[in-house]
Structures are given as structure tokens and as C-alpha cells.
Amino acid sequence: MADIALAPRRAKTEIREATAWDQLRHNKNWLGFWFMVPAMAFLMFFLAYPLGLGIWLSFTDTRIGRVGHFIGTENYEWLWDDSIFWLSVFNTLLYTSVASAVKFAVGLYLALLLNERMPFKALLRAAVLIPFIVPTVLSALAFWWIFDSQFSIISWSLKHLGLITQNINFLGDTTWARICVIFANIWRGVPFVAITLLAGLQTVQPSLYEAATLDGASRWQMFRFITYPLLTPIIAVVMTFSVLFTFTDFQLIWAMTRGGPVNATHLMATLSYQRAIIAGQLGEGAAISSAMIPFLLAAIMVSWFGLQRRKWQQGESND
Amino acid sequence: MSSVQIRDVRKSFGNFEVLHGVSIPIEDGEFVVLVGPSGCGKSTLLRMLAGLENITSGTISIGDRVVNNVQPKERDIAMVFQNYALYPHMTVADNMGFSLKLRGAKPEEISSGVKRAAEILALTPLLERYPRQLSGGQRQRVAMGRAIVRDPQVFLFDEPLSNLDAKLRVAMRTEIKELHQRLKTTTVYVTHDQIEAMTMADKIVVMHDGIVEQMGSPLELYDKPENQFVAGFIGSPAMNFLKGKVKVNGAAYFEGPNGVKLPLQSAPANSDGKPAVYGVRPEHFTIADDGAEAEIVVVEPTGSETQVFAKLGGEQVVAVFRERHQFNPGDKVRLKPDPALVHLFDDSTGKRLNS
Numbered sequence A: 001m002a003d004i005a006l007a008p009r010r011a012k013t014e015i016r017e018a019t020a021w022d023q024l025r026h027n028k029n030w031l032g033f034w035f036m037v038p039a040m041a042f043l044m045f046f047l048a049y050p051l052g053l054g055i056w057l058s059f060t061d062t063r064i065g066r067v068g069h070f071i072g073t074e075n076y077e078w079l080w081d082d083s084i085f086w087l088s089v090f091n092t093l094l095y096t097s098v099a100s101a102v103k104f105a106v107g108l109y110l111a112l113l114l115n116e117r118m119p120f121k122a123l124l125r126a127a128v129l130i131p132f133i134v135p136t137v138l139s140a141l142a143f144w145w146i147f148d149s150q151f152s153i154i155s156w157s158l159k160h161l162g163l164i165t166q167n168i169n170f171l172g173d174t175t176w177a178r179i180c181v182i183f184a185n186i187w188r189g190v191p192f193v194a195i196t197l198l199a200g201l202q203t204v205q206p207s208l209y210e211a212a213t214l215d216g217a218s219r220w221q222m223f224r225f226i227t228y229p230l231l232t233p234i235i236a237v238v239m240t241f242s243v244l245f246t247f248t249d250f251q252l253i254w255a256m257t258r259g260g261p262v263n264a265t266h267l268m269a270t271l272s273y274q275r276a277i278i279a280g281q282l283g284e285g286a287a288i289s290s291a292m293i294p295f296l297l298a299a300i301m302v303s304w305f306g307l308q309r310r311k312w313q314q315g316e317s318n319d
Numbered sequence B: 001m002s003s004v005q006i007r008d009v010r011k012s013f014g015n016f017e018v019l020h021g022v023s024i025p026i027e028d029g030e031f032v033v034l035v036g037p038s039g040c041g042k043s044t045l046l047r048m049l050a051g052l053e054n055i056t057s058g059t060i061s062i063g064d065r066v067v068n069n070v071q072p073k074e075r076d077i078a079m080v081f082q083n084y085a086l087y088p089h090m091t092v093a094d095n096m097g098f099s100l101k102l103r104g105a106k107p108e109e110i111s112s113g114v115k116r117a118a119e120i121l122a123l124t125p126l127l128e129r130y131p132r133q134l135s136g137g138q139r140q141r142v143a144m145g146r147a148i149v150r151d152p153q154v155f156l157f158d159e160p161l162s163n164l165d166a167k168l169r170v171a172m173r174t175e176i177k178e179l180h181q182r183l184k185t186t187t188v189y190v191t192h193d194q195i196e197a198m199t200m201a202d203k204i205v206v207m208h209d210g211i212v213e214q215m216g217s218p219l220e221l222y223d224k225p226e227n228q229f230v231a232g233f234i235g236s237p238a239m240n241f242l243k244g245k246v247k248v249n250g251a252a253y254f255e256g257p258n259g260v261k262l263p264l265q266s267a268p269a270n271s272d273g274k275p276a277v278y279g280v281r282p283e284h285f286t287i288a289d290d291g292a293e294a295e296i297v298v299v300e301p302t303g304s305e306t307q308v309f310a311k312l313g314g315e316q317v318v319a320v321f322r323e324r325h326q327f328n329p330g331d332k333v334r335l336k337p338d339p340a341l342v343h344l345f346d347d348s349t350g351k352r353l354n355s
Helices: A002-006 A020-026 A028-057 A074-080 A083-114 A121-128 A136-146 A153-160 A174-202 A206-215 A219-247 A251-256 A268-278 A282-307 B042-050 B092-102 B107-120 B136-149 B166-183 B194-200 B218-223 B228-233
Strands: B004-013 B016-026 B031-035 B057-062 B077-080 B154-158 B186-191 B203-208 B211-216 B240-249 B251-255 B261-263 B275-280 B285-301 B306-312 B315-321 B332-337 B343-346
Touching: A020 A028, A028 A282, A074 A282, A083 A121, A083 A174, A083 A219, A083 A268, A083 A282, A121 A174, A136 A153, A136 A174, A136 A251, A174 A219, A174 A251, A206 A219, A206 B077, A206 B092, A219 A282, A251 A268, A268 A282, B004 B042, B016 B042, B016 B057, B016 B203, B016 B211, B031 B042, B031 B194, B042 B077, B042 B154, B042 B186, B077 B136, B092 B107, B092 B136, B107 B136, B136 B166, B166 B194, B186 B194, B194 B218, B203 B218, B203 B228, B211 B218, B211 B228, B228 B240, B228 B275, B228 B343, B240 B315, B261 B332, B285 B315, B306 B332
Parallel strands: B031 B186, B031 B203, B077 B154, B154 B186
Antiparallel strands: B004 B016, B004 B057, B203 B211, B240 B251, B240 B275, B251 B261, B275 B343, B285 B306, B285 B332, B306 B315
């Protein structure tokens, strides 16, 4: 030991100072940054930029083919006094609340049904997804025919059954039109809710139901005290998405009614499109779109609090 | 508390019969352990007792009531599941009180019942916790607490200790046995671990391929296994089996593999030359000058005893000694089975031949 310590130390080979470029290449934090860049670029370009641009446009008097000038909140002031805008807000809220509530109820019912043991289970589960798979415009066209004022199969069937004497003017009557578009939206939206809730149901351990059976729970009590509480986190996620999709719905309405009759089915999205693209008033259309933001934020806040980890989900998970 | 009678019970899933006529009498207050390898039908039988599976044929009665068509909740039984099946969104107190709540008991009744059970199991400080916040052993106790709260006629345990680590398993084993001694409730306990069965049971039922191989007290099964399966299943390290022939040539003896001569106290009648299986437990070997020569392969000291793996007539056997011998691999020793404690089984049926 001693002679090793006493021996003259040899000079170390010189170490090259790390350049900035070396650091960028090897530093872990920078490496993480490089991996994030593609995703960030995508988000910036396809989400943040259009959102920012939309909000900016809503403060200008831009028209198609003409550069706009900043006009402050003038577009919003116009909208404030625009009864059609307020009608579209009412329509959107009605459309979203009724459709979401029914989608939840029917979706949950279907999920519970599909979770039972039954013949052709896999086939039925796949079949439930069909409305979700069909392109929106295609199903909207089908509904357009089903609800046609002259050739409606519903009117035809009811007439043949002798229940009505005249065709029902499904898409021509304001009340009927609202019912029809809501129905079509429900038809399209139920599979998403049903399949997601079914996935949630399948995460519930079967032994919990066995334990509950021995504890003396009826089928309703099992749902009320076990299934439902264990499903709430998934319900919160699913319903948030469902509400967001429904609130911003455009295709179905545009293909079926274009907002008619007498604006009875105009949603904020369709009105925005009509004002901005059809009429060319980009600034005003952007203002209508931007007016959806507070509603969407509110929906997200509700789910944010709904999604907070419940007390029973906390703690270690060594099970 | 009540007795349980299982009479000629069969169970089929489709065309596949998993239980082929099982009859087990269980006395009031008895601790019965159903033990057997995976797939022997023990858990299915327990689930039929609980009412979670239908009974294909035969009868099960609890007390003097046939329960074949009685709803699980009306059978007055409580079950502890392998994975505990605690409701994750309820506190310990709510988990334990759930059955009382469903029965429509008053809040005071529920809380006093839960309190009583919690005191028995030392769960009182944990009552407001959620299952996720508990350790494995605590969850196990909550599952038992949930059973106790109901004050049932029969407790059913479905492999309750298999999710615990080895040390905790031993501790909980004692705890369950102690609980049974205190409450004296009839208990049916399913396990694949023969040590659990040996240590806890008043009566062990050894099952295999859907039939009962043997039932009796732990030591009965250990000392007088009725067939080779039970002999091999009960006891650790397992019994040694050597194939050969019974010889009655003046004195009876057993001719083992490669002509090894092994002692027999007596031979069954008319068994000269009969092929048979000679069974001897590891601890029933002694070192003696008139023993059969064996070559030591591996020595495994555990402190309290030493396990010796040796070649006897070319076959590997295990011997356990409590005395501390100086053995080394390759040594030649003379192993002598205690003739009063050896077992003889029929070569083809596996049935016990000696008394």
C-alpha cells in the first residue's frame, strides 16, 4: 500500500471539455426534451395554433378573402343582441343535456346486459359497436331518409297500422326536428358509452358479487352498493367525453337539417359554420365558436372534480 | 352452530363430472379441512356448500335442513375468499357491517356487531381505513371479521392463506385455529397445503380427482394412510416409495429394487412373491449395522434436523435425522427402516396391504 501511495502519480490523459453540443446530445434532461419535440410540434401546430387563431379572429372583422382589423369585443356585442345566437345556445344545451342523459342511461343498461352470460355474447358486443363504426354522414343520410316528410318508413308503417292518417313532418316541424336529431345523436353515441362502461364492469372482481350474494344482497342492491360505486370513475371519464362530443357536434345536424326548420336545430357549431364559411363572416363565426369555450371548460371542471381520486382509491395497491 | 352432512354429492360442468359422489359427515363445531392437489374438486365442493354452485345430484344439509335449493343468503353460512373479496370502496367497518345493513339491522345494532368482531380480531384501530390501506394480513383479518359479524352456523374458508407470505401464513394459521377454539363454530376449510391441514384440522378430508381418498384425524392419516396417494400427499418431506416384492421365506421381508432387502414386521396372508410398494417416512430411517447399504448424495442441514438424500438400491430416498451425524456426499451408510412403522401398498391399486 505504502509504496503505491509514494510512487509518483502519472499525469492523467487530458479530458476534453464537454461542448454545448455534447451536452445537448448526452444530458438526460435535454434527451427528454428531444423526445418531446415531435409531440409538442404536433400539438402546437394542430391544436394550439388553430385555437389561438380562432380566438384572435373573433376579435377581428375578418371576412373570407379580406384581412381583418382588430375590433375588440364588437363581434361579441353583436352576438349578445342576436336572438338566433341565443337560440343556438339554448338548442345546444338542450341537445347536449337530453342526449347525454339518455346515452348514459341506455349505455349503462346495455353494458349491464352485455356483461351477463348469454349466447352469442361476442357477436352481440361487436354488433353494439356498429352505429359507432358507420361514418357519421352516412348514418345521418339514413336518418334523413327515415325521417323524410314523404318517404319516411315510420310514417308509412304507422299509416299501414292505421294509427295516423297523414305523414308526420319529422324534419319540418320544430319540435319533431329536435327530437329527431337528438334521437340520431343518441343512436350514434350509445355504443361508445356502452362499450366503455362494459370495460369498466369487467374490471369488477366476480368474487365481490359472490361475497355480496352470501351477504344477502339482491340484484338491485349489488348494483346500488357495489357496481355503481366502483364504476363512478369510469362514468366520469365517459360522460365528460360524451358531453364534449355532443356539445361540439356538427356533422349530424348539418347532414340532416342544416340547422332548420327556423333555426330550431341550429347548434353553436353549425351556426358558427354558417356565419363563417357560408356567409363569409369569419370573425363573427369565430366569436360563436369561441363562445363555446366557457361551456366546455365548465364541463371539464365538473369531470375534473368528479375524477379526483376518491379516498378508497388512495393508499398502496399491493393487491 | 350446526352439523353439516354431505351425501353422495356429484357435480358436472356440462358432460364433465368433477365430483364423483362425495360423502362427508361434519359434526357440530368440528374444524374440517378439505385438502388435495389443484383440480381435485375441493373448492367446487366448498362453493356448492356456500350455494355459489348448483348441486348436480346428492344432498347437502346444514343442521337438519337440506339446502340444495336454499338461497345462499338463507343458508346461514359465511365465507372467507382466497382474495378476501373486500369491497374496495367501503371502510373496514362498512365491509364488516354490510351483511347486517342488507338485513335491515338498525345502525346501533350494526356498529355494536362490528365492534364486537373488531375486538375479537384486534381490528378496532383500523375500522375507518379502506382495504387498499391495509396490509395482506390485515385484509385477511377483515375478511374473517366480516364472517364473524354474521354469527353464522358454518364458516367456510377457501384457501384463505395462499396470498400471504410464509411467515404471516404461519401466524394466521394459529390465529384461525385459536379463533375456532374460541367461537367453536363449525368450519370447513379448503387448502392445497397439507401442513395447513395437519396443523389446523380436527378432521382432514383428502380429495383427489373428485373423490374422497381418506378422511380422519391428522395423525390417523399420517400413521395409517389408506392408500399410496394419501401416504404421498400427507407429510413433508414426502414418504419414500420403493417398488419390489413381498417375500415370505421363513421371516417376512421385502425385496426392493436391485435386490435390496428391507425389513417387514409381518407379511399379509398369501403374499409371497406379490409385487408391492414399500413406503417409509424419512424420519423412520435409522443408521444400523443390519441396514441396507446406501450412498449419500446430498446433505441438507436445517438446524433442528438434517435431510439426507441417498441412493438405496439405485433409487433416491430421503431420510431425516434429528441427531447430528457427520455425513458427506459419497459416504456409504446403512439405513434401516423401522419395521413397525413401514407401509405396504398394492402395486396396482395403491391400497394399503399391512394393518
